[in-house]
Amino acid sequence: MQVAKKTGIRMASNIAIESEASATMKLDNPYEIVRQLAATNAVVLFSMSGCCMCTVAKRLLFGLGVGPTIIELDHHVAGPDIQAVLFQLAANGRQPVPAVFVGGKFLGGIETLMACHINGTLVPLLKEAGALWL
Numbered sequence: 001m002q003v004a005k006k007t008g009i010r011m012a013s014n015i016a017i018e019s020e021a022s023a024t025m026k027l028d029n030p031y032e033i034v035r036q037l038a039a040t041n042a043v044v045l046f047s048m049s050g051c052c053m054c055t056v057a058k059r060l061l062f063g064l065g066v067g068p069t070i071i072e073l074d075h076h077v078a079g080p081d082i083q084a085v086l087f088q089l090a091a092n093g094r095q096p097v098p099a100v101f102v103g104g105k106f107l108g109g110i111e112t113l114m115a116c117h118i119n120g121t122l123v124p125l126l127k128e129a130g131a132l133w134l
Contacts, residue, residue, distance in 0.1 A: 030081035038101040042131035043068040046086055046099040049075065053110045057098040060117060066131045073097065103129030 037044050043061065045068045047054035061068050073079035086096035089106050100107040102125050107113060116122035126132040 030078050030085045033078060034082060034085050034101075037069065037071065038106070039104045041069040041101075042066075042103065042129045043126065044101040045070045046082065046097060047072055048097050051097060053095075054098040057100060057110055057113055060113065064123065064126065064132065065134070066126055068100075068131075102126060102131070 034046075043066055045054070045057055045061065047058065047070055049072050058068070058070065071082070073083050076082065083096060086099045089099065090096040090109060094109055094111070096109065098110055098113075100109070100113050107116070107125070113122070116125065123132065
């Protein structure tokens with residue numbers, strides 16, 4: 001499991017994300033934080049530490065053998081701002097957390113994640129994104 005503190009995100013007023021090439025990009029707005037995290041990780045899960053549906057999403061992904069990058073919004077300095085961006089992405093006023101990105105694209109919340117798992121489309125999506133090899 002990867003947590004924000006271990007992915008190179010510095011908790012400061014200007015948030016920086018370090019790529020593997022050691023280049024640093026300063027990100028001042030939460031939309032760019034979300035975009036950059038989604039673009040640089042196969043699977044990103046935005047979560048709240050006390051959320052039972054977030055736990056369900058984590059257990060499903062871990063159970064499939066995926067090691068998602070997990071951002072606990074209640075422990076992140078830009079958490080409320082990121083959550084506002086996720087609320088805009090979630091359609092029809094749905095709960096924005098958990099929010100799952102696969103292969104740089106917004107998959108959705110717990111309903112979409114579970115629906116993809118049940119109808120058999122989740123594993124192919126994860127393989128295509130490089131999160132699963134088998």
